Amino acid sequence: MHRPLRLTIDSSALVHNWRWLADRAGVPAGAAIKADAYGLGARETMRALHGAGCRDFFVSVWPEAEELGAVPGDASLVVLHGVGPDDVEAALASTARPVLNSVEQVSRWKQAAPGRVCDVMIDTGMNRLGLRPDEIAALNGLSIDTLHSHLACADEDHDLNAAQLQRFREVAAQVPAKRYSLANSAGTCIGPTTASTS
Numbered sequence: 001m002h003r004p005l006r007l008t009i010d011s012s013a014l015v016h017n018w019r020w021l022a023d024r025a026g027v028p029a030g031a032a033i034k035a036d037a038y039g040l041g042a043r044e045t046m047r048a049l050h051g052a053g054c055r056d057f058f059v060s061v062w063p064e065a066e067e068l069g070a071v072p073g074d075a076s077l078v079v080l081h082g083v084g085p086d087d088v089e090a091a092l093a094s095t096a097r098p099v100l101n102s103v104e105q106v107s108r109w110k111q112a113a114p115g116r117v118c119d120v121m122i123d124t125g126m127n128r129l130g131l132r133p134d135e136i137a138a139l140n141g142l143s144i145d146t147l148h149s150h151l152a153c154a155d156e157d158h159d160l161n162a163a164q165l166q167r168f169r170e171v172a173a174q175v176p177a178k179r180y181s182l183a184n185s186a187g188t189c190i191g192p193t194t195a196s197t198s
Ligand SMILES: *Cc1c(COP(=O)(O)O)cnc(C)c1O
Pocket: 032, 034, 080, 150, 184, 185, 186
């Protein structure tokens, strides 16, 4: 049996939800528009949220960045998976910047795009996403816009959140970046201390 599905997007509700999160964050809040904005339509979502004041957009991989096309001049697009061995060409051709997730990716970026701005992910929670705190010497010489870490259990009220915040603060004190970001949507709801560390 064929059942056609229809999804109606209420962009005013989308904007309302983003504003709600941004208010809770107390700092500029970005928007992950990966996986076609979780099925809502990446381009339309970017347009609506940009109109509401969102300036930082995130996708997972370079083909998503390419498909999205032009990004407003006052906004930035960031590729969460960073720069793998097969991504260098796409990354150099793109106006988006990567989140470097490993020492390998850091070396690759330094070699392919010396001095070019990037983001970096730090693993503060043993979730194997990002550089370990004992690897941060590798970051010397990078031009970092945003230093990130990802909460492993943000949707649970877990002691790990506090431990990750503490570790992230220690790393942030040693790694110069324009901005520091720890909280995803669920993390933002925990409270202002995880939303912002700067
Ligand atoms: C998707 C993603 C986010 C954003 O998560 P939301 O729950 O959509 O806020 C943050 N960080 C990383 C590494 C992600 O992959």
